[in-house]
Amino acid sequence: MDKRFLGAGALALALLGGASAYAQKGGAPAGAMKLDTKELGAAISGNEPAKIADGLDRTRVAGKDGGGKALVPVIVSRIQRGLPKELLKKALETLGDLEDPAAAEIAEQYLAHREADVRVAAVNCLGGVKGPVAVRALRGALGDLDARVHALAATHLGTLKAPEAIPDLVIALDKGVNEAASSIGMLCEGKGCDALLDRLATKPFDVMSSGIQQVMARAAVGDDVKKKFVAAVQKLQTRKAREFLQELRTAWPKGGSKAVETALDEAIKSLEGAK
Amino acid sequence: MTRRIGASWFVPGLLGALASLTGLVACGGGGGAGGDVVVSGKPFTLEAANDPKNDKAQDAALARLAKTPPAAVPDVAIAVTGTQELTGLDLASGKTWTFSHAFDARPRLAGAVVIGQGGGEVFALDAKTGATKWTSKKVMGKLIGGGADGDLTALTSKAGDGFHLYVLGADGGVIGEKSTDVELAAPGIAGNTVLVPWKAQFVTAFDARSGDQLATFSIKNETTRVLPIGGALYAGQGRLFRVDAGLPKAQATDLITPPQTLPGVFRRELYVAPQQQDPPKATAIDQTLLAGRPSPSGATFEQGKLYGAYYRLLIGLDASSSKPAWVVANKEDYIAAAATKDGVVAVDEGGNVQLIAASNGAITKTLSFGKPALAAEVEVDGLTVGKGDAPPLTKQIGAAVSLRSADLATAQVFLVQALAAVEDEDATLALLDVADDPRAAAVLRDEARTQLATRKNGADAMMKRLERHASFLRDTVAPPVGPIATSLALQGKKEAVPLLLAHLLDPATPSKDLAPTATAIATLATAADLPGMKRFIVMYRGSAQGTPAISDAVGILAGGVWKLGDGKDRTWVKEVAADPTSDVDVRTTLEKLIEERKAESDKAKADDKAKGDDKAGDDDKGKKKKPKKDDDDGPVPGGYKGKKKKG
Numbered sequence: 078m079d080k081r082f083l084g085a086g087a088l089a090l091a092l093l094g095g096a097s098a099y100a101q102k103g104g105a106p107a108g109a110m111k112l113d114t115k116e117l118g119a120a121i122s123g124n125e126p127a128k129i130a131d132g133l134d135r136t137r138v139a140g141k142d143g144g145g146k147a148l149v150p151v152i153v154s155r156i157q158r159g160l161p162k163e164l165l166k167k168a169l170e171t172l173g174d175l176e177d178p179a180a181a182e183i184a185e186q187y188l189a190h191r192e193a194d195v196r197v198a199a200v201n202c203l204g205g206v207k208g209p210v211a212v213r214a215l216r217g218a219l220g221d222l223d224a225r226v227h228a229l230a231a232t233h234l235g236t237l238k239a240p241e242a243i244p245d246l247v248i249a250l251d252k253g254v255n256e257a258a259s260s261i262g263m264l265c266e267g268k269g270c271d272a273l274l275d276r277l278a279t280k281p282f283d284v285m286s287s288g289i290q291q292v293m294a295r296a297a298v299g300d301d302v303k304k305k306f307v308a309a310v311q312k313l314q315t316r317k318a319r320e321f322l323q324e325l326r327t328a329w330p331k332g333g334s335k336a337v338e339t340a341l342d343e344a345i346k347s348l349e350g351a352k
Numbered sequence: 353m354t355r356r357i358g359a360s361w362f363v364p365g366l367l368g369a370l371a372s373l374t375g376l377v378a379c380g381g382g383g384g385a386g387g388d389v390v391v392s393g394k395p396f397t398l399e400a401a402n403d404p405k406n407d408k409a410q411d412a413a414l415a416r417l418a419k420t421p422p423a424a425v426p427d428v429a430i431a432v433t434g435t436q437e438l439t440g441l442d443l444a445s446g447k448t449w450t451f452s453h454a455f456d457a458r459p460r461l462a463g464a465v466v467i468g469q470g471g472g473e474v475f476a477l478d479a480k481t482g483a484t485k486w487t488s489k490k491v492m493g494k495l496i497g498g499g500a501d502g503d504l505t506a507l508t509s510k511a512g513d514g515f516h517l518y519v520l521g522a523d524g525g526v527i528g529e530k531s532t533d534v535e536l537a538a539p540g541i542a543g544n545t546v547l548v549p550w551k552a553q554f555v556t557a558f559d560a561r562s563g564d565q566l567a568t569f570s571i572k573n574e575t576t577r578v579l580p581i582g583g584a585l586y587a588g589q590g591r592l593f594r595v596d597a598g599l600p601k602a603q604a605t606d607l608i609t610p611p612q613t614l615p616g617v618f619r620r621e622l623y624v625a626p627q628q629q630d631p632p633k634a635t636a637i638d639q640t641l642l643a644g645r646p647s648p649s650g651a652t653f654e655q656g657k658l659y660g661a662y663y664r665l666l667i668g669l670d671a672s673s674s675k676p677a678w679v680v681a682n683k684e685d686y687i688a689a690a691a692t693k694d695g696v697v698a699v700d701e702g703g704n705v706q707l708i709a710a711s712n713g714a715i716t717k718t719l720s721f722g723k724p725a726l727a728a729e730v731e732v733d734g735l736t737v738g739k740g741d742a743p744p745l746t747k748q749i750g751a752a753v754s755l756r757s758a759d760l761a762t763a764q765v766f767l768v769q770a771l772a773a774v775e776d777e778d779a780t781l782a783l784l785d786v787a788d789d790p791r792a793a794a795v796l797r798d799e800a801r802t803q804l805a806t807r808k809n810g811a812d813a814m815m816k817r818l819e820r821h822a823s824f825l826r827d828t829v830a831p832p833v834g835p836i837a838t839s840l841a842l843q844g845k846k847e848a849v850p851l852l853l854a855h856l857l858d859p860a861t862p863s864k865d866l867a868p869t870a871t872a873i874a875t876l877a878t879a880a881d882l883p884g885m886k887r888f889i890v891m892y893r894g895s896a897q898g899t900p901a902i903s904d905a906v907g908i909l910a911g912g913v914w915k916l917g918d919g920k921d922r923t924w925v926k927e928v929a930a931d932p933t934s935d936v937d938v939r940t941t942l943e944k945l946i947e948e949r950k951a952e953s954d955k956a957k958a959d960d961k962a963k964g965d966d967k968a969g970d971d972d973k974g975k976k977k978k979p980k981k982d983d984d985d986g987p988v989p990g991g992y993k994g995k996k997k998k999g
Contacts, residue, residue: 159890159928161895189891
């Protein structure tokens with residue numbers, strides 16, 4: 078998902094639904110059949126590419142709650158023995174969907190694969206499996222030379238609630254990884270959010286607004302910090318700033334902070350006619 | 353088109369013409385030495401060279417030159433410092449002078465004078481003071497070159513009707529002139545003898561005052577200049593020979609020539625054709641100069657040194673081997689230089705004039721024109737450069753190759769190759785720095801990588817470098833892993849294997865480094881390194897298709913696993929080779945490996961058997977025969993062997 082700019086609808090969802098704008102995944106579809114883990118395990122463990130692919134697909138469809146989780150060790154073991162590239166990507170993606178931290182170490186290993194596609198799959202896997210190993214690995218992936226890999230790692234670090242990654246994310250943001258802005262907004266607290274404020278005037282507003290949205294949507298962030306962001310956006314004196322504040326105001330929950338609401342109203346009023 | 357071909361000297365009257373045609377012996381005319389022979393035939397043609405008297409005339413002309421050698425030239429430098437400005441520098445006193453005049457071409461040093469042309473006249477200046485000695489509007493056409501000795505100046509020029517030779521007196525008056533349609537080059541003069549190169553293959557000697565044709569020499573090497581050095585006349589272009597009594601017979605052996613091994617970095621000629629240095633602004637010909645001073649003792653160079661400039665670099669070269677003895681990395685491009693008895697004087701575009709010691713490249717003194725120089729020329733005879741301190745060659749080369757300019761790459765590659773010949777660790781570190789510099793020109797970096805791979809020291813620095821990995825966040829790049837790996841393998845550094853494995857498993861390691869890194873690992877690894885080696889194989893056995901660098905590395909590591917591991921590990925390699933989920937490339941590589949190992953094993957078995965048979969035949973009876981091996985795959989751990997026997 079392109080998180081550089083969320084429309085009003087998505088913004089409302091973000092504000093009402095909490096920090097993550099990501100849809101839930103991994104759940105079993107209603108009425109899914111119970112997996113024959115023995116049969117699937119044998120297929121995945123075997124040497125026939127077609128059967129391995131089919132086994133992975135069926136596991137993925139079943140999801141973590143549909144019995145797929147039981148196959149995590151089998152898939153991990155199969156990757157450890159080596160797989161063709163396409164099957165490897167499929168296996169990593171499947172592990173990501175199964176959201177089992179037990180898969181983090183094998184996914185971390187594959188962050189070293191020479192094919193960027195495989196590394197992308199490994200990063201997505203780590204984003205799914207979560208846990209401290211995943212956070213450590215994703216922080217490492219921020220240094221990957223491939224733009225897709227480090228951008229995706231930045232995104233996942235936000236969703237994995239890894240505030241220890243903020244210093245690295247700030248460096249990444251300064252090096253043009255726009256996805257880092259949103260993640261910093263999802264992770265920062267108090268003065269830690271100054272990294273976004275400090276860059277508001279120098280980075281593209283569309284990039285920085287993705288981070289500010291996250292800050293404004295989080296209940297854990299205090300009113301003072303949110304008001305500082307409102308004031309900083311107001312200071313930009315641009316039409317885009319006004320539109321952004323209006324979107325925030327529209328999506329502001331009825332039971333939300335009155336002080337922030339007032340700050341938004343005043344800022345919007347002061348920006349009337351801004352170009 | 354009919355051209356006026358012939359000679360006029362003094363007033364070209366009947367007497368002169370008759371004398372020239374009949375080949376009368378000149379009896380000391382114009383101050384020449386007694387015994388001169390005058391050769392008949394049209395000047396600057398083979399008529400003169402083929403004159404039966406020419407052989408004797410040559411000896412006489414050379415004897416005459418030996419008696420009246422040219423005066424030593426002053427130690428001076430001149431520079432074009434503006435479109436109409438020439439600046440001179442007395443190298444002894446450091447004093448400068450300035451002369452303003454229009455220039456049609458670059459003014460030149462000619463012994464004690466500076467000769468230039470512009471504004472419809474030719475002028476001569478005192479080289480030390482810049483004082484105007486004379487001007488002349490009589491010289492026709494464009495000036496080619498000149499020489500001066502005492503009061504006389506010889507000039508050649510090219511006009512619409514052909515080429516001209518002039519001899520002018522102290523006041524600039526024309527003493528004599530000859531014209532021809534044959535191409536003339538820059539003449540030299542000593543005493544009353546003018547030597548004029550023509551067609552780049554001949555030199556004709558004339559009496560400066562009478563114009564008598566004294567002799568013509570056929571020259572084996574391209575000759576476009578005759579110039580005074582150290583009180584003798586030398587002729588040539590790329591190579592020089594001393595014009596003395598041995599010239600006609602011995603010029604080939606007496607040739608003072610740069611060595612054949614001279615790298616294709618600098619211009620290969622000590623001098624170039626005069627017209628190549630016409631532009632008032634220096635060109636690449638000037639910036640890639642080669643300088644050397646003939647030694648009066650024989651066909652070699654003073655101090656055994658040549659000096660080659662390559663833009664900002666000036667390199668002192670061994671005149672026999674062409675190996676660099678030192679290098680000066682300057683801030684500005686060099687545009688002129690002349691060798692002294694103990695060093696070299698070099699001029700850069702900034703107008704700086706450096707005196708550099710032949711022995712170590714120490715800059716013993718820096719003078720200045722006081723302004724930037726567009727083009728320059730230096731002339732030295734008695735100047736002493738002296739001695740000074742300079743860093744060792746390794747450090748000098750390190751500094752020179754660290755300059756980041758694509759223009760310098762050609763010379764830097766030469767220097768890196770020279771660095772490789774130095775065996776000490778400093779040289780290794782310098783090579784490592786160049787190989788590890790992403791801003792270095794690719795050709796330079798590649799050369800440094802090639803040389804680095806051969807080093808047998810510097811392991812600590814190399815392993816330190818291996819601790820660094822490429823990172824987008826940290827702005828770091830991968831070190832030159834392949835060459836480092838090869839060198840570490842040469843040095844037997846087993847402790848480097850984990851570092852090498854980490855790079856083998858780093859996607860930022862360039863493909864070209866995979867095979868040398870895998871080879872080093874397979875060479876150095878112990879059984880403890882097997883998991884890392886297997887990890888690479890597992891990771892890529894299904895992802896190597898179409899990328900030979902990866903499948904080769906897989907094959908190399910599998911060979912290492914086979915060598916280091918036990919029967920289980922070999923079985924594992926066989927399984928990977930047979931697994932349909934392994935890439936075809938990997939399977940083919942591994943199958944070949946397994947076949948080779950089997951062939952080796954079979955051969956070893958056959959050899960053992962043969963040895964056993966021989967032994968059985970030769971040994972005393974009653975000795976037990978060596979039991980047959982039960983495993984084709986080489987040594988088997990004790991426990992496993994026991995089990996197999998039991999089974």
